[in-house]
Amino acid sequence: MSENLALRPRAEALGQALPPLLASAEHLAATVILGDHGRRRAGMGDEFWQYRPAHSGDSARMIDWRRSARSDAHFVREREWQAAQTVLLWVDAGRSMSFTGDRGRAPKSDRAQLLALAVSVLLLRGGERVGLTGETAPPRSGRSQLLRIADALTEDHPGDYAAPEASGLVSHGRMVLISDFLGDMAGVERAMARAADKSMRGTLLQVLDPAEEEFPFDGRTIFESMGGSLRHETMRASDLRSRYLDRLAERKARLDTLARASGWHYHCHHTGQSAQPALLWLYRALERGA
CATH class of the missing domain: 3.40.50.410 (von Willebrand factor, type A domain)
Known part of the structure; x- marks a missing residue:
């Protein structure tokens, strides 16, 4: 019984503090514009994401030769990782x-x-x-x-x-x-x-x-x-x-x-x-x- 009484003030304090804090966090998050990419990351998914210039260490299989033929540089076709x-x-x-x-x-x-x-x-x-x-x-x-x-x-x-x-x-x-x-x-x-x-x-x-x-x-x-x-x-x-x-x-x-x-x-x-x-x-x- 005494333990429940001791927890009551903390529970009431949390009840008063959490809704305003959560509301403020939601409002702050809503002011941030993340753009079209959101949380996209390069990985092993199936959906095309972007082309990037080829780097040292990229294998020939990774290069998109059709895209690379339109410029003097080589490009890699990246797919989006949804995990x-x-x-x-x-x-x-x-x-x-x-x-x-x-x-x-x-x-x-x-x-x-x-x-x-x-x-x-x-x-x-x-x-x-x-x-x-x-x-x-x-x-x-x-x-x-x-x-x-x-x-x-x-x-x-x-x-x-x-x-x-x-x-x-x-x-x-x-x-x-x-x-x-x-x-x-x-x-x-x-x-x-x-x-x-x-x-x-x-x-x-x-x-x-x-x-x-x-x-x-x-x-x-x-x-x-x-x-x-x-x-x-x-x-x-x-x-x-x-x-x-x-x-x-x-x-x-x-x-x-x-x-x-x-x-x-x-x-x-x-x-x-x-x-x-x-x-x-x-x-x-x-x-x-x-």
Whole structure:
């Protein structure tokens, strides 16, 4: 009985939060124009997709000689692969994601959850199987999967920083990691290494608040982590600005290098910007990784 009573406030909170979040994700997804190709990928299907210039390593059997005869170059006739892909997402639930530098601006966690759900809408519409890493929302297809994903995204992490879960990975699938990536990078590198073992590719989407990019602090300032585990007081915050910006630039460069080395894509998005370009980039990045 006591357990049921304890679950009731959470259930009521979910009932209030999930419909607006899902509605916002649906609305955001509707603003993105995907074009005629949608989720098409080259593969072993039967339907013609496009011609592409022949590359080194293409066999003579792959060349379309009729099309090539009309130009000085050789072309390969590609067919569309209709098989569904599996896409796994991880959205950082650490306390650092609850930061916002302006009361009128939503925290990073809100934007990260919105983007994760919106790209899920687009992928599920395209027939893909979508889920979260770990065991909370295994990959499935169908609209009802959105509610499962949204429910799992509302779970909190007790620490300032969270590490990606690297269980439940699927061979040759896709992986999306959304975080501020300001914590220890060991967990990110470990998850990407396990994904590589499964021949998975994916994207790193870094979500930052504009204040974290600009460091608009001066004079006496107390810096405290969102979980309260870290605290630093200074009388001249401006003296820290150049060192902070250098370290942030180093972190971005490290993420970009890590992504390139793994065949992934990296992008940094600010919560002061519209979510639409970030969603379009994320969807296109998943297409390019296919």
